[in-house]
Amino acid sequence: MHIEKNQEIHLLNRPEGMPLPENFELVTVPVNEIGEGEVLVKNNWMSVDPYMRGRMIDRESYIAPFALGKVLDGGAIGEVIESNNPAFSVGSKVAHMSGWREYFISDGKDLQPLPASPIPEQAFLGVLGMPGMTAYTGLLTIGELKKGDNVFVSAASGAVGSIVCQIAKLKGCYVVGSVGSDVKAEYLKHELGVDAVINYKESQDLTADLAKACPNGIDVYFENVGGAHLEAALNVMNDHGRIAVCGMIDQYNATEPVPGPTNLGQIIVKKLKLQGFIVFEHWDNYPTFVQQMGQWIQEGTISYKETVYQGIESAPEAFIGLFTGKNTGKMLVKLG
Amino acid sequence: MHIEKNQEIHLLNRPEGMPLPENFELVTVPVNEIGEGEVLVKNNWMSVDPYMRGRMIDRESYIAPFALGKVLDGGAIGEVIESNNPAFSVGSKVAHMSGWREYFISDGKDLQPLPASPIPEQAFLGVLGMPGMTAYTGLLTIGELKKGDNVFVSAASGAVGSIVCQIAKLKGCYVVGSVGSDVKAEYLKHELGVDAVINYKESQDLTADLAKACPNGIDVYFENVGGAHLEAALNVMNDHGRIAVCGMIDQYNATEPVPGPTNLGQIIVKKLKLQGFIVFEHWDNYPTFVQQMGQWIQEGTISYKETVYQGIESAPEAFIGLFTGKNTGKMLVKLG
Numbered sequence: 168m169h170i171e172k173n174q175e176i177h178l179l180n181r182p183e184g185m186p187l188p189e190n191f192e193l194v195t196v197p198v199n200e201i202g203e204g205e206v207l208v209k210n211n212w213m214s215v216d217p218y219m220r221g222r223m224i225d226r227e228s229y230i231a232p233f234a235l236g237k238v239l240d241g242g243a244i245g246e247v248i249e250s251n252n253p254a255f256s257v258g259s260k261v262a263h264m265s266g267w268r269e270y271f272i273s274d275g276k277d278l279q280p281l282p283a284s285p286i287p288e289q290a291f292l293g294v295l296g297m298p299g300m301t302a303y304t305g306l307l308t309i310g311e312l313k314k315g316d317n318v319f320v321s322a323a324s325g326a327v328g329s330i331v332c333q334i335a336k337l338k339g340c341y342v343v344g345s346v347g348s349d350v351k352a353e354y355l356k357h358e359l360g361v362d363a364v365i366n367y368k369e370s371q372d373l374t375a376d377l378a379k380a381c382p383n384g385i386d387v388y389f390e391n392v393g394g395a396h397l398e399a400a401l402n403v404m405n406d407h408g409r410i411a412v413c414g415m416i417d418q419y420n421a422t423e424p425v426p427g428p429t430n431l432g433q434i435i436v437k438k439l440k441l442q443g444f445i446v447f448e449h450w451d452n453y454p455t456f457v458q459q460m461g462q463w464i465q466e467g468t469i470s471y472k473e474t475v476y477q478g479i480e481s482a483p484e485a486f487i488g489l490f491t492g493k494n495t496g497k498m499l500v501k502l503g
Numbered sequence: 504m505h506i507e508k509n510q511e512i513h514l515l516n517r518p519e520g521m522p523l524p525e526n527f528e529l530v531t532v533p534v535n536e537i538g539e540g541e542v543l544v545k546n547n548w549m550s551v552d553p554y555m556r557g558r559m560i561d562r563e564s565y566i567a568p569f570a571l572g573k574v575l576d577g578g579a580i581g582e583v584i585e586s587n588n589p590a591f592s593v594g595s596k597v598a599h600m601s602g603w604r605e606y607f608i609s610d611g612k613d614l615q616p617l618p619a620s621p622i623p624e625q626a627f628l629g630v631l632g633m634p635g636m637t638a639y640t641g642l643l644t645i646g647e648l649k650k651g652d653n654v655f656v657s658a659a660s661g662a663v664g665s666i667v668c669q670i671a672k673l674k675g676c677y678v679v680g681s682v683g684s685d686v687k688a689e690y691l692k693h694e695l696g697v698d699a700v701i702n703y704k705e706s707q708d709l710t711a712d713l714a715k716a717c718p719n720g721i722d723v724y725f726e727n728v729g730g731a732h733l734e735a736a737l738n739v740m741n742d743h744g745r746i747a748v749c750g751m752i753d754q755y756n757a758t759e760p761v762p763g764p765t766n767l768g769q770i771i772v773k774k775l776k777l778q779g780f781i782v783f784e785h786w787d788n789y790p791t792f793v794q795q796m797g798q799w800i801q802e803g804t805i806s807y808k809e810t811v812y813q814g815i816e817s818a819p820e821a822f823i824g825l826f827t828g829k830n831t832g833k834m835l836v837k838l839g
Contacts, residue, residue, distance in 0.1 A: 412771050435780070438778075
């Protein structure tokens with residue numbers, strides 16, 4: 168079938184500092200008939216994630232920058248609505264990286280069939296997808312979590328942080344999270360069972376508040392923020408602590424170089440390990456993760472939240488909202 | 504025997520910024536007759552090391568701060584000149600932590616007999632002692648050195664750095680060192696066989712110079728300096744690089760907090776591991792190390808240099824010289 172009114176979001180120009188609606192353009196691009204071996208996919212859900220900010224900068228990195236005047240991409244869940252490919256029947260659900268658009272044609276190589284699951288499909292963009300796998304890998308593999316550890320999580324109400332908090336709790340740890348609003352603090356305390364919460368926007372002295380929240384220090388810091396959070400964590404870390412460096416969202420929109428913490432000497436004094444990671448390098452473990460996480464969700468051991476924007480046209484707003492505290496849990500855009 | 508004229512160095516007041524001669528005091532303290540089970544030790548050599556600067560600050564750390572008005576301490580080599588302890592015969596050589604003084608009485612518990620060795624005794628304060636063991640542990644255990652790695656070493660002509668360079672070379676690595684003078688650069692190139700050297704004092708752009716010196720990037724950075732060196736190394740590191748964080752001498756004399764590098768995000772992008780360490784936690788491996796290093800020295804595979812000050816009264820000057828580039832290789836004070 169020919170889709171006349173497929174809408175997609177292009178990157179019009181590169182953001183300087185905080186991304187603005189003017190950096191994006193909603194474009195209508197018809198989608199042609201599928202050819203031999205191809206399928207037509209209609210997207211139901213698309214993901215916006217902080218790491219996409221890095222791809223808007225024109226530089227070498229672990230993933231190529233977005234091109235100007237072209238459709239963006241990112242994780243999405245779609246449904247095959249027409250198929251010339253025996254591997255994908257009409258009606259099958261697929262996960263893929265062709266988000267930021269309503270429809271697209273694929274030869275199937277970039278599509279992963281969703282496993283049969285009673286859990287709603289969009290969870291495969293969050294708790295059962297890249298963010299959940301990031302939490303699991305960062306905490307257990309990079310952070311080398313042990314039962315009884317004292318764990319600090321920054322951006323603790325986000326798609327990754329909220330799962331980190333819960334895995335740490337179910338592993339028998341003392342868990343402290345930092346968030347940017349009282350509503351998020353309540354969510355952590357009352358829904359995620361976190362032991363103490365810091366609203367960093369109200370903190371006059373993050374080191375003092377963190378030390379108070381962590382009376383036995385920090386053994387594992389799950390780093391999503393950077394800057395003052397990293398400095399405070401370094402001050403409160405215990406000897407032989409591990410810092411899983413997942414993100415530094417504090418710096419993604421910086422227009423000038425932001426100096427690092429003044430106390431990196433703590434790495435020596437406390438014999439710390441800081442380790443960065445990219446979840447895709449650990450994707451061999453995804454089947455193990457998805458089985459385990461699916462079980463935790465169905466048992467009710469792990470819960471998850473979604474913040475949902477409606478319609479492809481709201482995708483830029485959803486993305487910008489990641490940097491202004493608009494989401495609790497996974498930020499999603501529902502299409503169609 | 505009673506020693507009337509034992510001289511020792513006391514910490515008179517705590518340095519602010521660069522240590523000054525006025526921070527130290529030469530004091531004459533008689534040493535009494537030894538009691539039952541005790542020995543009298545006459546020191547032949549004492550060590551001054553950058554880590555001692557940290558102990559001059561009154562703060563909690565992995566090792567207690569030096570007390571004001573009391574004798575300093577640190578690694579030294581002495582000879583037993585009188586003994587009431589059957590474990591130590593007169594004439595035996597011992598390594599211990601009671602430096603900064605000419606004579607002292609010990610019950611023997613703090614004395615390690617020097618192994619029989621054709622290598623001069625003061626080497627046990629350098630290449631065969633703590634600095635050599637630091638180089639070996641940091642490079643092999645913390646830095647996880649592999650054959651063919653590209654290695655960068657800062658403070659590369661020092662007691663630790665000069666040994667790191669040589670171990671990396673004999674393990675089949677490409678090695679780049681940074682130093683603060685042309686004389687030291689010549690030493691690295693012509694005596695240690697290092698592949699490229701940077702005189703950081705003459706560099707206008709440390710990242711550019713380091714990138715040029717390391718055409719295949721950096722797999723292992725042995726960090727002795729911090730600050731601009733760490734920033735440049737982060738820029739030039741390869742994916743999955745390891746940074747063994749041994750010291751940050753750049754900051755030991757800072758009077759105000761020194762901001763860290765602006766590019767810590769590279770830890771994520773390049774999936775780096777930074778790990779701090781204190782060599783004493785790895786001391787179980789000392790026998791293995793000393794056997795291996797002794798063999799390398801006797802084979803001529805590894806060489807070492809010493810910078811020697813004469814007399815206990817010159818110890819403060821030797822110590823201060825560590826921060827002003829006065830030493831090539833191990834800085835030592837010869838006593839008596």
